[in-house]
Amino acid sequence: MDTSTLLAMENPKELLNAQAHIWNHIFAYHSSIALKCAIELGIPDTIQKHGNPMTLQDLANSLAITPTKTRSLYRLLRLLVHSNFFSMTKLVDGEEAYANNINSQLLLKDHPCTMSPFTLGMLDPTLTEPPHYLSKWFRNQDESVFYMVHGRSFWEHADLTPGFNQLFNQALASDAGIVSTALVDSKNFMKMVEALGSLLMGYKGMRVT
Structure with a gap:
């Protein structure tokens, strides 16, 4: 019996769950690398110094991010928010802004x-x-x-x-x-x-x- 036949006999939901389980373990290191990158870029300290939640563009400007990579900074921040290292809020004008939470505060250099x-x-x-x-x-x-x-x-x-x-x-x-x-x-x-x-x-x- 070939592999495709065996897979077809399995419960589709179980197959998808197994796939998701493997994916989670394959890409888990991205969270660690994103965390390291945030420290090296100085994101927690920059937000702390600013005193208020910072928009993506404000962060990009303060961190001297290459303009063509602002979108990549957005993806990095989304991953870090998902990992509960930063909080995301919306300003009065509806624009997203990022703030430190208790986890990212422990990443401040002078904490x-x-x-x-x-x-x-x-x-x-x-x-x-x-x-x-x-x-x-x-x-x-x-x-x-x-x-x-x-x-x-x-x-x-x-x-x-x-x-x-x-x-x-x-x-x-x-x-x-x-x-x-x-x-x-x-x-x-x-x-x-x-x-x-x-x-x-x-x-x-x-x-x-």
């Missing part, structure tokens, strides 16, 4: 909990290129995909590549910063610390017979 360094670090080609060779790695003796692509371990590469080393350290610092800030400011976390302290004091006072 105390900025995750821009972490985003750029994790999406650097140094880290995103190796996964493309995962299937090849399964059939050789290399210790890791990273080693296979770069010819050295991750830590050796970081030690010998100052630019990447700095990028990676900044990425880890920004990620740790937001976690520590959230925990320290959390009333529940402080209650847990106090409870743990009481437990330890009680344990210290116990006498083993």
